[in-house]
Amino acid sequence: MLILFLTVIFFGILKFLQPYSTELVGQEPTLVAIIVVSSGLAFLIGLPLQFKKVIRRYDELTEYEFPSRNEDSAILEVLSIASSQKGYVSIIDVAAQSEMTIERAQNILNKLQKSGYADLSVAETGDVIYYFVGFEEWEEE
Numbered sequence: 001m002l003i004l005f006l007t008v009i010f011f012g013i014l015k016f017l018q019p020y021s022t023e024l025v026g027q028e029p030t031l032v033a034i035i036v037v038s039s040g041l042a043f044l045i046g047l048p049l050q051f052k053k054v055i056r057r058y059d060e061l062t063e064y065e066f067p068s069r070n071e072d073s074a075i076l077e078v079l080s081i082a083s084s085q086k087g088y089v090s091i092i093d094v095a096a097q098s099e100m101t102i103e104r105a106q107n108i109l110n111k112l113q114k115s116g117y118a119d120l121s122v123a124e125t126g127d128v129i130y131y132f133v134g135f136e137e138w139e140e141e
Contacts, residue, residue: 002046002049002050003042003043003046003047003050004042006041006042006045006046007035007038007039007042008038009038009042010037010038010039010041010042011034011035011038013038014029014034014037014038015034018034071108074098074100074104074108075108075111075112077094077098077100078094078098078105078108078109078112079132081093081094081097081098082118082130082132082135083132083135085135086135086136087131087132087133087134087135087136088129088130088131088132089109089129089130089132090123090127090128090129090130091105091106091109091128092127094108094109109130112130112132113130117132118130118131118132119131119133
C-alpha cells in the first residue's frame with residue numbers, strides 16, 4: 001500500500017515537473033515513462049520502509065509470550081495447595097510445596113488475586129496471605 005501511495009505521489013510530482021523536463025531534454029516525456037520512473041522511485045524508497053515495518057513486527061511477535069500450559073498447571077497447583085490449607089496460602093507455602101520459584105509463585109498468586117479469585121490480606125506476622133473462597137470446610141450441624 002505504501003509503494004502504491006508513493007507511486008501516486010511521485011507521478012504527481014513528475015507530472016508537475018514535466019514542462020521543465022521538456023526544456024532540459026528537448027522532448028516531452030511520455031505518460032508511460034512518467035509511470036515507470038515514479039514506480040521505480042516508489043520501489044527504491046518504499047521497499048526499505050516496508051522491510052523496516054516487517055522487521056519491527058517480527059521483533060514484536062518474537063518478544064510476545066504466549067500463554068502456556070505451564071501457567072495453567074501452575075494455577076492448578078496453587079489451587080491444590082490452597083485446597084489442602086483450607087483456602088489460605090502464602091507465597092512461601094506455594095514455593096515450598098511446589099517446584100515454583102518464589103517469584104513465579106508470587107506472579108501466579110498476584111494474577112489470581114487481580115482476577116478476583118483470591119483475597120489478599122496481611123497476617124499478624126507480616127506475611128502476605130492469599131485466601132481462596134470455597135476451600136474452607138463446612139461444619140455439619
